[in-house]
Amino acid sequence: MVKAAVLKGVEQVEIMEFPKPKVAKDCALARVEVCGICGSDPHIYQGHLPVPYPIILGHEVSLILEEMGPEYPRHDVLGNPVKEGDRVALVPAYNCGKCVVCKLQPQRHNLCEKGECYGVTLQCSKEPHLFGGYAEYMYLYPEAWIYKCPEGMSAEVLALADPLAVGLRGLDAACSPGLPWAREGFGVGKTVLIQGLGTIGILTAAAAKAAGASAVYAIDGVKSRIDMSYKFGVDEVIDFNEYKTPEERLARVNKLTNGMGCDVVIELAGVPAVFQEAINLTRRGGKLIELGHYTDVGTIPINPQVISFREIEIVGLWAYAAPELGTAISLIQQTMDRFPYADLITHRYHIDEADQALKEARDRNCIKSVILGK
Numbered sequence: 001m002v003k004a005a006v007l008k009g010v011e012q013v014e015i016m017e018f019p020k021p022k023v024a025k026d027c028a029l030a031r032v033e034v035c036g037i038c039g040s041d042p043h044i045y046q047g048h049l050p051v052p053y054p055i056i057l058g059h060e061v062s063l064i065l066e067e068m069g070p071e072y073p074r075h076d077v078l079g080n081p082v083k084e085g086d087r088v089a090l091v092p093a094y095n096c097g098k099c100v101v102c103k104l105q106p107q108r109h110n111l112c113e114k115g116e117c118y119g120v121t122l123q124c125s126k127e128p129h130l131f132g133g134y135a136e137y138m139y140l141y142p143e144a145w146i147y148k149c150p151e152g153m154s155a156e157v158l159a160l161a162d163p164l165a166v167g168l169r170g171l172d173a174a175c176s177p178g179l180p181w182a183r184e185g186f187g188v189g190k191t192v193l194i195q196g197l198g199t200i201g202i203l204t205a206a207a208a209k210a211a212g213a214s215a216v217y218a219i220d221g222v223k224s225r226i227d228m229s230y231k232f233g234v235d236e237v238i239d240f241n242e243y244k245t246p247e248e249r250l251a252r253v254n255k256l257t258n259g260m261g262c263d264v265v266i267e268l269a270g271v272p273a274v275f276q277e278a279i280n281l282t283r284r285g286g287k288l289i290e291l292g293h294y295t296d297v298g299t300i301p302i303n304p305q306v307i308s309f310r311e312i313e314i315v316g317l318w319a320y321a322a323p324e325l326g327t328a329i330s331l332i333q334q335t336m337d338r339f340p341y342a343d344l345i346t347h348r349y350h351i352d353e354a355d356q357a358l359k360e361a362r363d364r365n366c367i368k369s370v371i372l373g374k
């Protein structure tokens with residue numbers, strides 16, 4: 001039998017056992033080593049996103065391929081050979097390949113009309129049940145992309161590739177179609193402000209620095225996260241316990257940027273008022289990337305005139321497209337000596353403790369917490 005933590009309704013987690021499935025010829029069964037608790041998981045737990053209960057949460061996984069059907073691919077998406085016993089990362093969302101979005105915008109896998117996502121949209125009452133990472137095993141369909149883990153990368157660090165991919169998508173979207181030398185969008189020498197230093201915020205700071213940002217600033221108020229962010233390339237954190245009002249934070253950002261505001265602002269707090277504030281923190285002609293609101297936590301008034309006057313480009317993003325997980329793994333590999341990725345994992349829980357883990361993540365007591373698999 002396979003143990004899993006099942007979300008049966010709002011804040012209702014039950015530990016259940018499922019039969020170990022028979023593997024279809026084009027599928028695979030993988031043992032879960034580690035599954036990160038995404039910032040969105042506690043929101044799903046609290047009912048901020050409609051999901052088809054019951055589900056097994058968890059999509060930031062490091063897996064060991066345990067049994068591969070005879071027709072399951074023997075290579076990852078980049079062509080690296082894979083065999084049973086290999087460690088892989090999974091792109092949790094997979095697309096249908098047939099709908100109008102898949103045909104006309106194949107680079108936006110994540111917007112597929114019939115797309116599914118492990119740990120979010122797949123009901124675990126249906127066979128073969130194992131569709132989420134808070135479990136001992138996961139069942140892999142051939143549509144879902146896998147990436148082989150590079151030599152020397154631990155399971156916990158590999159599981160950070162998923163949140164990093166979300167942040168990289170933010171930086172990618174801030175590049176295009178800008179001309180960085182003309183002070184448009186993200187590029188070498190630009191200033192970046194990150195609102196919210198959860199795991200994605202900290203990893204996005206590291207990525208921005210690695211990609212040549214001249215300065216990376218952040219806004220947060222949790223001491224452990226602020227301290228950690230300085231190890232990941234953040235130049236200054238504006239602590240909202242010290243700079244208490246939006247006006248005080250704006251004054252500080254203006255001081256740091258010669259009165260201009262930041263070239264790129266990335267909203268990663270998932271709090272509507274933070275998006276409202278971001279509009280004033282972005283320089284005139286700058287880019288504002290909204291990707292903190294994977295779940296629905298409410299609305300906020302916006303003054304459209306400020307957006308016009310400041311000529312801000314606002315880009316909304318939803319999760320990431322499958323190729324970005326490969327970019328994230330590659331970036332971690334290139335910068336492993338520069339940033340202490342393993343230090344981001346501050347809390348570890350067993351599957352039986354999933355309910356407690358979600359509550360503690362909801363209360364923001366941790367940086368990255370993980371569920372340990374089998």
Ligand SMILES: [Zn+2]
Nearest residue numbers: 038060162163
């Ligand atoms: Zn995630």
Ligand SMILES: [Zn+2]
Nearest residue numbers: 096099102112
């Ligand atoms: Zn589709």
